[in-house]
Amino acid sequence: MTDLDVTADVLVAGGGPAGAWAAIKAAEAGADVVLVDKGYLGTSGATAAAGTGVWYVDPDPAAREEAMASREALGGYLAARSWMARVLDQTYANMNELAEVSRYPFPVGDDGRQIRRGLQGPEYMRRMRIRARRSGVRVLDHSPITELLVDAEGAVAGAAGYRRQHDRSYGVRAGAVVLATGGCAFLSKALGCDVNTGDGALFAAETGAELSGMEFSNAYxxxxxxxxxxxxxxxxxxxxxxxxxxxxxxxxxxxxxxxxxxxxxxxxxxxxxxxxxxxxxxxxxxxxxxxxxxxxxxxxxxxxxxxxxxxxxEGTVRGTGGIRLTGYDCATSVPGLYAAGDAATREPICGGFTGGGSHNAAWAMSSGTWAGQAAARHARTLGPRAARRAVTGAGGAGLRPTGAGRAGHREIVEAVQAEVLPYEKNYLRHGDRLAPALASLDETWTRARQALRADGPDVVRARSAAAMAAHARWMYASALARTESRGMHKREDYPGSDPAQHHRLSCGGLDEVWVAPETGRPLAVAS
Amino acid sequence: MIEIVARDRCIACDKCIQVCPTDVFERGDDGVPLIARQGDCQTCFMCEAYCPVDALYVAPVAHPLPEPPDVTELAERGLLGGYRAQIGWGYGRTPGARRAIGPVLPAASQVIIS
Missing domain, CATH: 3.90.700.10 (Succinate dehydrogenase/fumarate reductase flavoprotein, catalytic domain)
Incomplete structure (x- = not known):
């Protein structure tokens, strides 16, 4: 039991654009929705503080074709046309909704038509908050989740968290959870990104979810x-x-x-x-x-x-790696768990090249829409029994230490930053530097898993520190596994691209990190 | 980083406490917010944008200044609430979004719009 127990059909974690769209679309599909954010729905995340272009292309076949073809080579041919086409359709629809439903004040061009190719973050997210509330979404600000809850079959059934401004824990029991917690920029103080510490990827991995494209994580x-x-x-x-x-x-x-x-x-x-x-x-x-x-x-x-x-x-905020999706509904490999926005891999539309700006903005609104709708459908199939399931907390590092001793969150954060921020390690990649960096991060993880402990509001910081450690290890394990240069992942020791590695890399695991070529659906290649 | 909460302007509306994404403020005994966790400030300027009475100033550097700047001088330079004015928030202003027609970027940079 926590200090505040809530039930909902759908829980959305994260109040950036992806989370806001997910919550709105789940509510419009008839679900009772709770959205929780680490900060404040309207100001949180990489979009609210910035301005962004949007991958908004008129539904003219030639223009769409050009838009899809333009970055396939940059992305190392790891994107998929089927996803790009769907994202272009959905983004077009959502941007038009912004104009018509939210009355976003788009600029008007010389021809008298609104120009809908960009958004100013503060205005966009202020209006998304208003629409979410009008849709009946219950919003808990300053209430980061600290772990997912799973049922006896391993399906995700809610989350536990902490209300920072009330100094109280809380729990939400839900039929489905959408993670829209953003990427990970390792507290680099890049604009708006300090709330993006990769928390969702850790929570997802703790329930057995997989990640993908984590080698594409060297955005600066x-x-x-x-x-x-x-x-x-x-x-x-x-x-x-x-x-x-x-x-x-x-x-x-x-x-x-x-x-x-x-x-x-x-x-x-x-x-x-x-x-x-x-x-x-x-x-x-x-x-x-x-x-x-x-x-x-x-x-x-x-x-x-x-x-x-x-x-x-900017790590995976403007890199493309994130939680692996299993289909167009933005489901993950764990039942009841969906991912959207920068928390999810953006390889489906970006391949291995930064989704910064326009593509990430399009992805956030599209994947948010699909994840919210699918989560609402999933919750409906469970019905009222969803809230009656016996659940356990899936959280590990920073929450349930396995050993003695006491490590603090600052110590872990500094150890991780020392390996991921320096240009010569993460940006200018070479196996001779990546391997020792990963070894050091493995030690940091072990220390965090055994001894990182915290009370009250510091639990949130401890979990963020653990998430950064996990994120960094998936990044470097994937970067070492891809012994070639492709997309934004450039290896000084492997400057060329290798046709035999024309596939995505999945990864996962916590105490033992694994990396493997993605199997299943073949990739669309350039025509 | 956030440097100034101008006491004589503040109306104790709690807005900055509410909107700061990294929870930097605490409510002071008299209702005027205190900068309680400056180290957590990510210099995103959102509190300044939301302050209805232009009482806040975010310095543009991502570390604390050795001395907080002089409020009178900031006011004279039009910097208190300067960002709010630029994005066109506040009574009688045109939303900045309405006028936001950006430059056509050189072809070589079209791929990175970030």
Whole structure:
């Protein structure tokens, strides 16, 4: 028993766009829905604090074909046309709902039509909260879940969590659970990402769920040094410089980002947005006012002056790895458990190349919709007996230590960060550096599993620390297993791609991590 | 990071306590929020956007400043609530989303819109 016990047909964990869509669509399908978030539905996660393009393409066959073909090669041909087509359809429908149901104030073009290819995070998520509440969704803010509950057959039957602003535990018994807890950026302070510590992947793995694509986890975003504001796309107008003002050859926001990473290992890198003309400058300001906060508030003119930049880890937030899905309903391999948004693998539409921005935004609203609808259907088949099932908590590390001693969450977080944040380990990948990093992470996991313990609100931090340790191990085990370069996963020791490795990699396990080629449905290849 | 809760502006509405995604604030005895866990601040500027009376200031750096900035000077520079104004929230303003027509990015960067 907890301090607050709730029952629902569907529990949605996570209040970013994927969770919000899941909750709304489950409620519209007739389910009684509870949404819980670590922070606040409306401000939590990578989208709310930012602005994003959306993969919104008119239903014109040629345009759709071009949209699907454009990134297949970048993704290493690991995406699937069948999924892309469905996501394009669903995203088109949801964006139109945003205009018509939520009255999102899209800009209007010269032709008098609304331009529905982008969203400002604060406005988008504020309106999603309103719609969720109007749909009858019960919302618990500042109430992270700390573990999933499973029934005697191993099906997911709810979750336990902690209400941070009430200092109380809570539990939700539900017919189905949707995990929309985001990816993992390892507390790098990349914009809006500190709530994204990979918690959902840990909770899912503890019930036996599998992950996929965890080698595609080396996303780094450009930000002015010492700030949080990541908006890499705008650096396409940048020139990068050494401290002495000479141009840093080969550096760029897209293909030349590894040059920046390599240079940052030994010296500071400077930047000036000197390729943006006056019209572009004004458009940048209208599109992304938050991009200018670090400059305006520090008295820097980014178009005229050099300013130092850094690269912030975005892990699986802008990588594509996550919980493996078994079908278009966004089910996982565990009955009653669904995944959506960045918590799920985005390989179905991105393959092995970052889903940053437009694709992830499209994926969040599409997968959220499908997971919410499927969770509602699943709960309906169970009926009222769903809440009467005997359940046990599936949580391990950070919740139920197996040994003596006492490890704190800070110690675990620092040990994990030391292996996943450095560019020479995660970004500029080489087997000689990945293997010892994984060995160190295995030790950290063992320590966390045995001795990480916490009380009250610190349970949330302990679980996040454990989740980061687990996430990092799946990442590096997968990165070592893929002995080639494909998508964003580039190995210095295996620079070419290997046709024999043209498959996705599944992984999982906690005390013992495993990686294996995905079997089953063959991948769609480029025509 | 969050640096300022301007006491003379704050109306103790609890909005920032509610919306901060990393739960940085605590309610003070007199209702004015305290910055209780500054180290958890992720510099996302959301509290500033939601404050109805422009009482908050988030410094643009992701570490605490050695000294909190001077409130009067921030007010004079229009920085208190500056982000809220830019996204067009607040009475009588046009939502920033309505005007958000971004630049056409160079072809080479079309693949990364993040």
């Amino acid at each position: 975003a450009i930000a002015p040094e010492f700030t949080s504001v990541t908006k890499t796309a705008f650096y396409s107008y940048a020139t990068f410089y050494h401290a002495d003002g000479s141009v840093l050859e080969g550096a760029g926001s897209t293909r030349g980002r590894s040059v920046i990473a390599r240079t940052l290992l030994s010296e500071r890198v400077f930047c000036r947005l000197d390729q943006a003309g006056e019209e572009i400058r004004q458009a940048m300001r209208l599109a992304q006012p938050n991009f200018f906060l670090p400059f305006d508030r520090q008295g820097i003119d980014p178009f005229a002056e050099l300013f130092p930049v850094t690269l912030l880890a």
